[in-house]
Amino acid sequence: MTDRGERAAGAKEILSVQGITVVLSGREILRDVSFAIRPGEFTGLIGSNGAGKTTLFRVILGLQAPSAGQVLLAGRARSSRNPLIGYVPQKFVLDPDMPLRARDLVGLGLDAHRFGIPLPSRARRALINENLAAVGAERFADARVGELSGGEQQRVLIAHALVARPKLLLLDEPLANLDLRAAQEVVALLARLAKELKIAVLISAHEMNPLLPVMDRIVYIAAGRAASGTTAEVVRADVLSELYGSHVDVLNVHGRVLVVAGAGDDSDRSEVGQHGHDVVVPGLEIVS
Amino acid sequence: MFSGFMVNAWTVASIVAVVAGLVGFFVVLRGSAFVAHAVPNGSFAGAAGASLIGISTLIGLGVFSLLGALGIGLLGRRGRHDAVTALALVVMLGLGSLFLSMSVEYAPEIYSLLFGEVLGISSNAVAPTAGLALICVAAIGLLYRPLMLASVLPEVGEARGVSSFRMELCFLAVVALASTMTVPVVGTLLIFSLMIGAPAAARSFTHRPLAAMALSVAIALVTVWSAIAASYTTDYPVGFFVASISAAAYALGRGWSFWRRRRQLIGRPTLGPATHTAALPS
Amino acid sequence: MSGSSLHGLSGAVFALLAPVIEPGFFSSEVVHVAIVVGAVVAIVSGTVGVFTVIRGQSFAGEALGDIGTTGGSGAFLVGVGPLLGFLVIGVVAAGAMEMIGIQRARGRDLATGMVLGAGLGLAALLLYLDSTVHNTTGATFTILFGSVFTVASSTIPLIVLLSVVVLAIVFALYRPLLLSSISAEMAAARGIHVRALGGAYLLALALAVALASMTIGTILSTALLVGPAASALRLTRRPSHAIALAGSIGVAAMWLGILLAYDSFSWPPVQTGWPVSFFVVTLILIVYLLSGLPRLLRTRTRAV
Numbered sequence: 001m002t003d004r005g006e007r008a009a010g011a012k013e014i015l016s017v018q019g020i021t022v023v024l025s026g027r028e029i030l031r032d033v034s035f036a037i038r039p040g041e042f043t044g045l046i047g048s049n050g051a052g053k054t055t056l057f058r059v060i061l062g063l064q065a066p067s068a069g070q071v072l073l074a075g076r077a078r079s080s081r082n083p084l085i086g087y088v089p090q091k092f093v094l095d096p097d098m099p100l101r102a103r104d105l106v107g108l109g110l111d112a113h114r115f116g117i118p119l120p121s122r123a124r125r126a127l128i129n130e131n132l133a134a135v136g137a138e139r140f141a142d143a144r145v146g147e148l149s150g151g152e153q154q155r156v157l158i159a160h161a162l163v164a165r166p167k168l169l170l171l172d173e174p175l176a177n178l179d180l181r182a183a184q185e186v187v188a189l190l191a192r193l194a195k196e197l198k199i200a201v202l203i204s205a206h207e208m209n210p211l212l213p214v215m216d217r218i219v220y221i222a223a224g225r226a227a228s229g230t231t232a233e234v235v236r237a238d239v240l241s242e243l244y245g246s247h248v249d250v251l252n253v254h255g256r257v258l259v260v261a262g263a264g265d266d267s268d269r270s271e272v273g274q275h276g277h278d279v280v281v282p283g284l285e286i287v288s
Numbered sequence: 289m290f291s292g293f294m295v296n297a298w299t300v301a302s303i304v305a306v307v308a309g310l311v312g313f314f315v316v317l318r319g320s321a322f323v324a325h326a327v328p329n330g331s332f333a334g335a336a337g338a339s340l341i342g343i344s345t346l347i348g349l350g351v352f353s354l355l356g357a358l359g360i361g362l363l364g365r366r367g368r369h370d371a372v373t374a375l376a377l378v379v380m381l382g383l384g385s386l387f388l389s390m391s392v393e394y395a396p397e398i399y400s401l402l403f404g405e406v407l408g409i410s411s412n413a414v415a416p417t418a419g420l421a422l423i424c425v426a427a428i429g430l431l432y433r434p435l436m437l438a439s440v441l442p443e444v445g446e447a448r449g450v451s452s453f454r455m456e457l458c459f460l461a462v463v464a465l466a467s468t469m470t471v472p473v474v475g476t477l478l479i480f481s482l483m484i485g486a487p488a489a490a491r492s493f494t495h496r497p498l499a500a501m502a503l504s505v506a507i508a509l510v511t512v513w514s515a516i517a518a519s520y521t522t523d524y525p526v527g528f529f530v531a532s533i534s535a536a537a538y539a540l541g542r543g544w545s546f547w548r549r550r551r552q553l554i555g556r557p558t559l560g561p562a563t564h565t566a567a568l569p570s
Numbered sequence: 571m572s573g574s575s576l577h578g579l580s581g582a583v584f585a586l587l588a589p590v591i592e593p594g595f596f597s598s599e600v601v602h603v604a605i606v607v608g609a610v611v612a613i614v615s616g617t618v619g620v621f622t623v624i625r626g627q628s629f630a631g632e633a634l635g636d637i638g639t640t641g642g643s644g645a646f647l648v649g650v651g652p653l654l655g656f657l658v659i660g661v662v663a664a665g666a667m668e669m670i671g672i673q674r675a676r677g678r679d680l681a682t683g684m685v686l687g688a689g690l691g692l693a694a695l696l697l698y699l700d701s702t703v704h705n706t707t708g709a710t711f712t713i714l715f716g717s718v719f720t721v722a723s724s725t726i727p728l729i730v731l732l733s734v735v736v737l738a739i740v741f742a743l744y745r746p747l748l749l750s751s752i753s754a755e756m757a758a759a760r761g762i763h764v765r766a767l768g769g770a771y772l773l774a775l776a777l778a779v780a781l782a783s784m785t786i787g788t789i790l791s792t793a794l795l796v797g798p799a800a801s802a803l804r805l806t807r808r809p810s811h812a813i814a815l816a817g818s819i820g821v822a823a824m825w826l827g828i829l830l831a832y833d834s835f836s837w838p839p840v841q842t843g844w845p846v847s848f849f850v851v852t853l854i855l856i857v858y859l860l861s862g863l864p865r866l867l868r869t870r871t872r873a874v
Contacts, residue, residue: 061447080449089443097545098317099491099500100440112437113448115430117498144495145440147549160444321683371800374628375855378793382848385715389845395707402714403694477789478694481687488680525698531691538684 012075014039014084014167014200015060019069022055028224029055032069035219035228037202039167042194044211045204047221053204056221057172061087074167081113086161086199088171092153096146102156103128103141109160131159134197135189151182155189162193169193171203175210183210190214208235209256235259289520297406297516299414301526303421304473305482305512309490309505310428311466312483314459316491318439322368323360323460324483326377328467328476330356333380335401335471336387345401346416349471353464356380361460403527404475406516413472420469427462435459436497473512478527485534486511492541507537592833604718604828604846607729611718611781612794612820614733617740618778619799620812621771625751628796630667630772633686634779635791637663640689642713642788643696647703652713653725656780656788657732664776668769715847716787718828729784732777739774747771748809785824786847794820797854801861823853 015037022030030052037043047053058064060071062078070077073084086109106128107118118124132141135155140148145156154174161169169190175183191214194201205211208218212231219228220235222243227234234240235257237250251258290298315324331353338348363373388398400408428435438445438455445452470479490503515529595601622631638656645655693713700709712720721729740747750757750764751771758764782791798819802812831846 063446082447087444087447097491099495099497101495104497108437112433117432375797378790378851379855382851385845386848399710477690525694528691528695531687535684535688
């Protein structure tokens with residue numbers, strides 16, 4: 001993991017999040033969150049549901065104004081079009097009757113922000129095919145998007161995000177609704193894309209274990225604050241306890257990580273609960 | 289059948305069918321069937337009021353359609369299910385009945401406003417209808433890409449600077465204009481059938497978006513032409529034929545979808561994790 | 571509300587309205603019929619309406635109203651009164667809804683919309699035939715916008731009978747119906763036959779919509795069904811109170827509407843009077859808007 005970091009060291013940061021604080025309806029969702037991502041890095045944004053991952057994404061995309069702090073993309077302030085970011089949302093297209101093929105959806109990623117009707121051209125078609133192939137979606141390129149399975153739709157959405165040649169790929173909880181095999185396939189695909197296309201990948205998840213083999217960097221969010229660094233640096237009892245504001249243990253079981261709420265009495269649970277998030281016991285899902 | 293006043297009927301109806309097919313495509317895509325029902329209801333009062341004051345019905349329709357569409361747009365999701373919206377629309381209908389009761393010729397007026405009277409369209413309605421149609425078609429052509437993105441992947445659209453709210457308002461304005469020109473032909477109660485039936489049928493027969501739009505226009509044209517021909521021959525009202533043919537086209541489309549999916553499931557190789565629950569209709 | 575206090579209240583209301591009441595109001599036969607029919611129908615609509623709103627099935631009421639147009643125009647053509655047409659087609663449509671299982675609130679989804687569209691197209695045809703066969707053109711207005719003034723006094727027995735039937739259904743099944751409307755799962759757990767109850771409710775709904783259509787027309791009937799009920803449910807949480815309140819609102823709107831319509835004969839522009847249905851639905855909307863005031867005032871004064 002370290003030589004990946006060494007290789008990227010010295011290259012300009014593609015995403016720099018500096019001191020982001022977000023207060024909504026009197027509640028502090030994020031407090032002084034800072035981290036940076038370099039081109040080609042695979043970063044996992046880990047936190048339980050409600051920890052603020054989606055809010056952070058919205059700030060990065062410019063859909064949510066932060067109460068403090070700034071976001072820089074390739075050293076410059078964001079623009080409303082986000083040309084450098086490819087975004088893959090969590091929610092999918094569900095209408096099976098929708099007259100839209102996978103390749104049409106990818107085509108929308110090319111130039112949908114421009115007015116008018118897309119004129120068919122060989123170059124356009126080739127570009128779309130190329131990106132469909134990159135995610136392994138050629139087999140169902142001409143099928144209706146709404147009739148594809150969850151995993152297939154996600155590949156198409158990734159291709160859609162890729163086709164505009166982003167420098168940063170942002171995926172919101174891509175593993176949440178997938179079964180184990182599909183999740184592993186997507187992680188492998190994303191890692192390959194990051195390496196081959198030199199695209200930085202930032203994916204949010206509430207479960208870090210599927211990402212451990214490929215993550216260059218982890219940004220762990222809890223109680224509105226974040227700790228960032230390599231997994232070895234961040235996923236430790238002392239760092240996470242400080243983050244949660246109460247005692248947590250980090251267990252290593254056969255290479256998998258378990259983050260467990262304070263040992264002993266259950267009153268710790270309620271304390272942790274008061275910070276507005278769930279207690280994280282992700283490992284239990286893996287050990288089956 | 290093709291001479292004299294009938295020329296107006298054929299011309300106006302064809303123009304209307306083209307617009308209904310194009311705009312309806314997006315209405316169905318966005319799941320906005322409610323709008324196709326609500327906006328014409330609201331415009332009913334405008335048309336009645338216009339005929340009472342003696343100005344062109346199109347103006348009354350246009351103003352009330354736009355106001356209604358804007359209202360629905362500003363209320364957002366909440367407006368679809370709110371009792372206020374439902375009651376307000378009913379009051380609009382009541383208001384329309386009031387205006388109509390005050391005008392002298394009200395019985396045939398009511399009928400034609402509700403169910404359309406394509407044979408009664410005068411030649412000076414052709415130009416404004418064509419004008420409105422041009423605006424609608426140009427708007428759809430211009431907004432095609434961002435509207436598609438905002439309709440299919442609203443979150444990604446926002447990230448690309450395509451505001452869902454602004455797109456919704458533009459779209460609603462286009463629906464208002466489309467409904468304005470369609471009411472004289474098929475009436476406020478039957479617009480839904482024409483504007484929804486053709487695109488809903490078209491989407492069953494093709495999975496390419498531009499082809500679906502074209503097919504939607506084609507089906508709308510065939511519907512309207514058959515309706516006029518049938519009406520001319522039997523003297524029965526055009527609206528009856530438009531509604532019936534649209535329903536038949538829709539049914540055909542559903543049947544085709546059903547049969548196609550049946551055939552597909554049997555012969556389809558497993559492409560990936562079979563999480564088909566995500567793709568079943570709700 | 572006890573009988574005497576109701577009488578006293580209505581007396582007070584009329585005394586208040588005396589200067590606004592045009593001469594001949596109380597002696598008009600047509601008005602007598604309208605007042606009786608209007609009140610009965612309003613009570614029935616309000617009662618069924620409360621369940622409709624709780625169940626979130628307002629769309630079903632709307633659909634039944636629209637399809638009633640077809641039935642009414644058919645009845646007119648055949649020569650019977652529209653009520654029979656509303657009833658027959660309403661019951662048939664409710665049965666179809668029941669079989670297809672359209673009970674879940676799905677809003678105006680495509681399939682329902684297309685079917686209703688076809689029904690309305692058929693209504694267009696029937697109304698056209700009405701005007702050619704019977705040489706009258708008033709059918710469209712009467713069926714779609716109704717008029718409580720045109721209800722024949724010979725229909726009163728049937729109307730009262732149907733109202734009694736609907737109210738009997740509702741009150742006999744009151745508790746299980748209420749439970750299954752609020753939570754189908756809880757009701758099923760208690761051994762209540764949720765499906766059968768739903769069917770009974772749809773039947774009551776079809777009858778109530780038919781009655782409402784008689785007085786204010788098919789496409790306005792939703793207002794009488796849902797408006798007072800929705801207002802009542804904003805003001806009180808207890809279903810029994812809501813039913814009483816909805817009925818009262820409906821009756822008040824009806825009677826005031828009838829009064830205003832009668833008065834309007836002397837208003838401009840022509841001596842034709844304004845449609846009574848217009849007054850009724852507008853009043854219902856006003857009440858609904860007013861019913862939002864208490865909550866608005868409460869949240870304004872409550873500290874966040």
